[in-house]
Amino acid sequence: MVEPLIYDLSSPGRVGVTLPGVDVPRSDLPDGLVREELPLPELSEMEVVRHFVRLSQLNHGVDIGFYPLGSCTMKYNPKVNEDTARLPGFALTHPMQDPDTAQGNLALMYALQEWLKEIGGFAGVSLQPAAGAHGELTGILIIRAYHHDRGDEKRTKILIPDSAHGTNPATTSMSGMQVIEIPSDDRGNVDLDELKKHCGDDVAGLMLTNPNTLGLFEEHVEEVVDLIHGCGGLIYGDGANMNALLGIVRPGDLGIDVLHYNLHKTFSTPHGGGGPGSGPVGVSEALVDFLPAPIVDILDEGDEEEPPLYGLVKPEKTIGRVKAFHGHFGVHVRAYTYMRMLGKEGLRAVSDHAVLNANYLRVKLNDIYNVPFDRINMHEFVIQGEFKDAPGVHALDISKRLMDFGFHPPTNYFPLIVPEALMIEPTETEARETLDAFIEAMKTIAKEARENPDVLHEAPHETPFGRLDEVQAARQLILCCMPADFQEKVES
Numbered sequence: 001m002v003e004p005l006i007y008d009l010s011s012p013g014r015v016g017v018t019l020p021g022v023d024v025p026r027s028d029l030p031d032g033l034v035r036e037e038l039p040l041p042e043l044s045e046m047e048v049v050r051h052f053v054r055l056s057q058l059n060h061g062v063d064i065g066f067y068p069l070g071s072c073t074m075k076y077n078p079k080v081n082e083d084t085a086r087l088p089g090f091a092l093t094h095p096m097q098d099p100d101t102a103q104g105n106l107a108l109m110y111a112l113q114e115w116l117k118e119i120g121g122f123a124g125v126s127l128q129p130a131a132g133a134h135g136e137l138t139g140i141l142i143i144r145a146y147h148h149d150r151g152d153e154k155r156t157k158i159l160i161p162d163s164a165h166g167t168n169p170a171t172t173s174m175s176g177m178q179v180i181e182i183p184s185d186d187r188g189n190v191d192l193d194e195l196k197k198h199c200g201d202d203v204a205g206l207m208l209t210n211p212n213t214l215g216l217f218e219e220h221v222e223e224v225v226d227l228i229h230g231c232g233g234l235i236y237g238d239g240a241n242m243n244a245l246l247g248i249v250r251p252g253d254l255g256i257d258v259l260h261y262n263l264h265k266t267f268s269t270p271h272g273g274g275g276p277g278s279g280p281v282g283v284s285e286a287l288v289d290f291l292p293a294p295i296v297d298i299l300d301e302g303d304e305e306e307p308p309l310y311g312l313v314k315p316e317k318t319i320g321r322v323k324a325f326h327g328h329f330g331v332h333v334r335a336y337t338y339m340r341m342l343g344k345e346g347l348r349a350v351s352d353h354a355v356l357n358a359n360y361l362r363v364k365l366n367d368i369y370n371v372p373f374d375r376i377n378m379h380e381f382v383i384q385g386e387f388k389d390a391p392g393v394h395a396l397d398i399s400k401r402l403m404d405f406g407f408h409p410p411t412n413y414f415p416l417i418v419p420e421a422l423m424i425e426p427t428e429t430e431a432r433e434t435l436d437a438f439i440e441a442m443k444t445i446a447k448e449a450r451e452n453p454d455v456l457h458e459a460p461h462e463t464p465f466g467r468l469d470e471v472q473a474a475r476q477l478i479l480c481c482m483p484a485d486f487q488e489k490v491e492s
């Protein structure tokens with residue numbers, strides 16, 4: 001099935017909007033402002049509505065079905081978050097407004113900083129970074145500034161376990177530091193013997209994801225932290241997996257010096273498709289002076305009559321600004337709403353249920369699929385999408401076939417250290433019935449792999465489009481819709 005382009009539906013003279021009459025004197029626009037040729041489709045309002053609603057129904061989303069995309073925490077995003085983000089006082093404030101006229105917004109940002117400090121066990125938080133990867137870059141720049149401030153310029157290496165998310169080495173190289181990869185041991189932990197070989201006075205720090213991308217709690221976290229601190233380095237925590245830890249473990253208490261949160265994962269704002277997200281960083285006492293500026297602070301405590309006065313302050317040795325204005329404020333409002341709706345006990349329950357759901361799935365799947373690190377996992381786990389007695393079937397085939405059952409595929413081929421990896425993160429918002437339906441689908445697929453592997457190779461069968469040529473789709477990305485003859489003109 002191929003959906004028509006909106007241009008194919010166009011019919012000359014058809015109109016979908018009624019513009020108000022002109023109530024100011026007419027004047028000509030300056031030359032060059034209006035394009036000579038701008039082909040716009042001509043449709044009635046109803047045709048436009050039907051076209052876009054139909055298109056939206058071709059997509060899979062968390063509001064349609066299960067979305068166990070490991071590491072991405074595709075939990076349900078409560079709609080109340082949208083209500084608060086749209087309150088005029090939040091949505092219509094201009095970022096250049098005088099802080100005296102935006103006290104409510106600053107109060108919210110301050111409260112969010114405080115909640116994140118408490119949740120992570122940190123002394124300071126900046127809300128500026130736009131996403132997780134951006135928080136990582138900010139954190140590594142903070143680590144570098146810390147060493148330079150002490151006159152210690154020889155520390156140029158960042159150690160990164162081989163199970164890490166690709167953004168870890170990417171942000172490290174963007175900061176100008178050198179990446180050293182540390183292998184994992186056979187229980188999925190950082191290999192301590194290998195780590196010891198690299199500890200020295202050229203180490204700026206280590207990036208630790210805990211629980212790691214295998215969904216496993218790092219069993220030697222204290223030893224790892226002590227080894228790195230012992231040689232003068234700092235620990236960066238990749239906090240994308242905080243969904244496993246809320247109210248249970250505080251990274252700051254484990255000795256993590258700086259960590260990013262993914263508000264759009266753990267604290268439920270819609271994500272995927274490019275943002276906006278938000279990746280605040282939390283830091284220990286030794287690093288608060290280096291945080292990006294500005295930070296929201298209380299300038300005057302106020303009293304019984306006067307509310308506190310909030311303002312923007314600049315930490316003494318700040319690495320500077322990493323984002324225009326104040327970061328993605330709309331995401332801050334959504335995350336803060338989510339936290340306040342759940343409260344302290346509710347946040348703890350989030351992690352309890354996220355971990356329970358993931359362990360339930362692992363235990364139910366581990367006699368059908370190989371689970372390479374078969375121990376109690378946290379909020380996600382990894383299985384292998386291959387069978388000894390069905391050698392032609394790969395993880396990708398299983399993922400594609402899952403779409404026929406109405407499920408979004410798990411994360412494929414990541415982490416890189418597990419061949420044919422399928423990384424499954426159910427999240428806490430899924431009911432047992434959904435998990436059971438997923439288990440049934442996975443069992444059916446395992447059976448099909450032996451009996452009728454072609455049904456997997458040719459999957460998906462039930463989606464609007466069949467199997468796509470992913471290489472071509474990535475190389476020849478078509479991002480805007482134009483009539484074919486206009487497209488030819490633009491290209492020539």
Ligand SMILES: *Cc1c(COP(=O)(O)O)cnc(C)c1O
Nearest residue numbers: 071131132133165167238240277
């Ligand atoms: C998602 C993720 C990141 C990157 O976060 P973005 O917000 O997508 O930039 C980093 N590390 C891990 C483990 C992640 O899952």
